[in-house]
Amino acid sequence: MSSARRAARGAELLEASEDSSPAAQHARPRRMGRIAVATGLAAGAVLLLGSSALVTALMTPPEATDAPAALSLTNDPPEIEQLPVPELEQSPVVADLCTVPEVAAALQAGDDEGAIVAAGGGEAFRDAVADGRAPCVNLGDSTRIWTVVNKLRPATPIEYRPAPLVLPEGVRNIEGGALRTDAASALVSLVAAARTAGAGELALLSGFRSYEAQQRTYGRHFAERGDQADQVSARPGYSEHQLGLGADVVACAGQCSSLDALAATPQGQWVAEHAWEHGWIVRYVEGKTGITGYLPEPWHLRYIGPELAKAYHDGGWTSLEEFFGLEAAPGYAN
Numbered sequence: 001m002s003s004a005r006r007a008a009r010g011a012e013l014l015e016a017s018e019d020s021s022p023a024a025q026h027a028r029p030r031r032m033g034r035i036a037v038a039t040g041l042a043a044g045a046v047l048l049l050g051s052s053a054l055v056t057a058l059m060t061p062p063e064a065t066d067a068p069a070a071l072s073l074t075n076d077p078p079e080i081e082q083l084p085v086p087e088l089e090q091s092p093v094v095a096d097l098c099t100v101p102e103v104a105a106a107l108q109a110g111d112d113e114g115a116i117v118a119a120g121g122g123e124a125f126r127d128a129v130a131d132g133r134a135p136c137v138n139l140g141d142s143t144r145i146w147t148v149v150n151k152l153r154p155a156t157p158i159e160y161r162p163a164p165l166v167l168p169e170g171v172r173n174i175e176g177g178a179l180r181t182d183a184a185s186a187l188v189s190l191v192a193a194a195r196t197a198g199a200g201e202l203a204l205l206s207g208f209r210s211y212e213a214q215q216r217t218y219g220r221h222f223a224e225r226g227d228q229a230d231q232v233s234a235r236p237g238y239s240e241h242q243l244g245l246g247a248d249v250v251a252c253a254g255q256c257s258s259l260d261a262l263a264a265t266p267q268g269q270w271v272a273e274h275a276w277e278h279g280w281i282v283r284y285v286e287g288k289t290g291i292t293g294y295l296p297e298p299w300h301l302r303y304i305g306p307e308l309a310k311a312y313h314d315g316g317w318t319s320l321e322e323f324f325g326l327e328a329a330p331g332y333a334n
Helices: 003-020 022-059 101-109 112-118 122-130 181-196 211-231 266-278 306-314
Strands: 201-206 246-253 280-284 297-303
Touching: 101 112, 112 122, 112 306, 122 306, 181 201, 181 266, 181 280, 181 297, 201 266, 246 266, 266 280, 266 297, 266 306, 280 306
Parallel strands: none
Antiparallel strands: 201 246, 246 297, 280 297
């Protein structure tokens, strides 16, 4: 019998046995296993042949064609255009701020704010002064907005009186206090901004105090407190009020409250957060008595100009002594 006929006969017998008996049905898995093995071998052969064909195709140089290659098998990395790196130029630190012509010219003209701007702004100016790189900037000059007056640094001269002095226009003025013209304009701006922001009205309780007025004020506090007067009142010649750059403000809602009540009012909270935006700082704050020599006075504002006030605020400073790198002034020298 030929092989073809034997294969056909085998298929007939297989089909007949599968339909005839349970025994044949039990034998089905074994036959199916053989078929599966055969099928797997056939599939493996196809895969092997296919893999061989793929390897052959990969090893054969591609024919020239105008179509773009779908896959690059070269080892060379793709060329990526590198973005240009920006070059940041840092301004060199000036060894002597006074050699900058614009700074020198502004100082000569009495333009304090202009000198600070010419120095590169409030922070650069402060850095130069604190580092000793600004010998022409005198922190003891009572005519300058950066002057520092404390228990170790009196006004110069001790009976100094600024001129001109004006009343802040449009600001409720309880004692008729005056300020330097620049400070007066800045207080008008601050009071207007507080009202616009919805914080309420601020009034000026006390501004400029002459040397003679300080004598009377300090004498009254000394009579009440004795040696403790130095914590709440400056001795004559040692008060920022003598500069025309100090302002005591109170909150008003119809009537005006006391100095001590300011901190708990919306006006007081607004002043603490926004006074710097108008060139003012709260001079004596909580926790700095050992530096400034005074108990906290949320009502006492000091004008130092927009540039320095911004640097003071942004740097997190809380005393002019630390801001300019000066020694603490907790008490008088004698």
